[in-house]
Amino acid sequence: MDRTRRNERMAALTKIVTASPNRIFTLSYFCNLFGAAKSTMSEDIDILQDVLARFELGRLDTVTGAAGGVRFRPGMGKTEARRIITGLCEELAHPSRLLPGGFLYLSDMLSTPSVVRSMGVILAEQFYEAAPDFVLTMETKGIPVALMTADALGVPLVIARHSSNVYEGSAVNINYVTGSADRIETMSLSRRAVHAGQRALIVDDFLKGGGTARGMIDLMGEFSVQVAGMAFVMATAEPAHRRIHGEKTLMVMDAKPDDPASLVVRPADWLIGETSDK
Amino acid sequence: MDRTRRNERMAALTKIVTASPNRIFTLSYFCNLFGAAKSTMSEDIDILQDVLARFELGRLDTVTGAAGGVRFRPGMGKTEARRIITGLCEELAHPSRLLPGGFLYLSDMLSTPSVVRSMGVILAEQFYEAAPDFVLTMETKGIPVALMTADALGVPLVIARHSSNVYEGSAVNINYVTGSADRIETMSLSRRAVHAGQRALIVDDFLKGGGTARGMIDLMGEFSVQVAGMAFVMATAEPAHRRIHGEKTLMVMDAKPDDPASLVVRPADWLIGETSDK
Numbered sequence: 001m002d003r004t005r006r007n008e009r010m011a012a013l014t015k016i017v018t019a020s021p022n023r024i025f026t027l028s029y030f031c032n033l034f035g036a037a038k039s040t041m042s043e044d045i046d047i048l049q050d051v052l053a054r055f056e057l058g059r060l061d062t063v064t065g066a067a068g069g070v071r072f073r074p075g076m077g078k079t080e081a082r083r084i085i086t087g088l089c090e091e092l093a094h095p096s097r098l099l100p101g102g103f104l105y106l107s108d109m110l111s112t113p114s115v116v117r118s119m120g121v122i123l124a125e126q127f128y129e130a131a132p133d134f135v136l137t138m139e140t141k142g143i144p145v146a147l148m149t150a151d152a153l154g155v156p157l158v159i160a161r162h163s164s165n166v167y168e169g170s171a172v173n174i175n176y177v178t179g180s181a182d183r184i185e186t187m188s189l190s191r192r193a194v195h196a197g198q199r200a201l202i203v204d205d206f207l208k209g210g211g212t213a214r215g216m217i218d219l220m221g222e223f224s225v226q227v228a229g230m231a232f233v234m235a236t237a238e239p240a241h242r243r244i245h246g247e248k249t250l251m252v253m254d255a256k257p258d259d260p261a262s263l264v265v266r267p268a269d270w271l272i273g274e275t276s277d278k
Numbered sequence: 279m280d281r282t283r284r285n286e287r288m289a290a291l292t293k294i295v296t297a298s299p300n301r302i303f304t305l306s307y308f309c310n311l312f313g314a315a316k317s318t319m320s321e322d323i324d325i326l327q328d329v330l331a332r333f334e335l336g337r338l339d340t341v342t343g344a345a346g347g348v349r350f351r352p353g354m355g356k357t358e359a360r361r362i363i364t365g366l367c368e369e370l371a372h373p374s375r376l377l378p379g380g381f382l383y384l385s386d387m388l389s390t391p392s393v394v395r396s397m398g399v400i401l402a403e404q405f406y407e408a409a410p411d412f413v414l415t416m417e418t419k420g421i422p423v424a425l426m427t428a429d430a431l432g433v434p435l436v437i438a439r440h441s442s443n444v445y446e447g448s449a450v451n452i453n454y455v456t457g458s459a460d461r462i463e464t465m466s467l468s469r470r471a472v473h474a475g476q477r478a479l480i481v482d483d484f485l486k487g488g489g490t491a492r493g494m495i496d497l498m499g500e501f502s503v504q505v506a507g508m509a510f511v512m513a514t515a516e517p518a519h520r521r522i523h524g525e526k527t528l529m530v531m532d533a534k535p536d537d538p539a540s541l542v543v544r545p546a547d548w549l550i551g552e553t554s555d556k
Binding site for chain 1: 284285286288289290291292293294296297298301325326328329330332333335336377383385386389390391392394395417418419421422425426428429432433434435436437439446447468470471
């Protein structure tokens, strides 16, 4: 391949690193691809680091050591995160979205790629330091946002099922109590899905009583996997006493029973507060 | 914001357009963002178009008219697509992956973000011209690849469920015959999920008898939605007579009953053939 000019290299370099979040690329990889010297590629990478920081488009980290190189971590500015989540709240606060039992119609939003991608980036940024080995979700509605969070973190997604399935091979089943109905349900995970000693980030769409989340924690216990964090798209303001603690949520909803006009949906405190990080 | 140099603009421009596939950005948007003249931004866009084509990193299309601008369409070269799918086939052809009933353990691959992203781009490229309004899948295992296909196409994902659910509001249910077991099952979709006159692209993980796919076609019929195409990650070589026709698949598997050593997994013909486009 012919030698590539800096303008062209900047474009190709940006596309390649941002399309593979958390993958470590060596300097040599780009030197070969572009037919450029190491010193030249280092300068390109410096420029890209500055631009990403300046436009709040994520971070390009330098990883040192034998397997070193550069690694892109998706991210956005706090202002942009607040703008996106506030916009979603306004759209969700329509009374027609309130469903029987105090639930909210979220399915359209939870399967719009651009929306779940933004949510995934905002959530992933909160858990880079927790260094999970995989993201765990319970089928079905949380899968898209969990996948995008896993993508931003550069780790696999693991999906717990309601029942074990011929497609999954042998599985571990546990029973759990759903928070809202006090019903006993079953949660199933393929034996080969995870390994003892790994760290899980739990991501799901909706947090009410916390029963399903509690079930996922117990399931991880069966596999000797540590829970490194929990994140949810939406939480109800009530009940205050949940079966879990220490979670991050993007939005909070509140509504009086059988009164759609009372519906309120707002960004979680940690997204709007200037000082609080809760 | 200060005036931005071309090297820096190229990096930011690339990140912004590639992160929002199929979204149309006006020239003015970038002129404002970078404080640059229209002629300058046009040159930047020309450079980016050339680089994406040269490195086979997707396409930047110019959209004319009042709502015109540029639109990024993810894509990859045929050589790269073949390399990725061939690599997946090699990994999948391990006899330990064969499950009772002639199924294959695919769950790990189907929920690895980088893998489903590549699959989604390869599938989306086949359906840009079909211009679907949304991607339809049946829960659960096909959701990640269907989401990534929808993301590359810039359209929402719609998920059919096994049963209607309190979170979804009122729903349309149909019964369908699963191809393998000749069992009757139910498929459910929220009334507000899709609209009459739209076009659907069906994406799912596994094609055997085609019963589930047939069910999705019938379900779309109930909503007066036209099926613009069907795509699958894996198809069995047998049965030759399916309940559906005209699908695109990425991989084909074959195995004699109860003989794991006979397992063969290969890329679909259209990915490896030089002339055929089937």
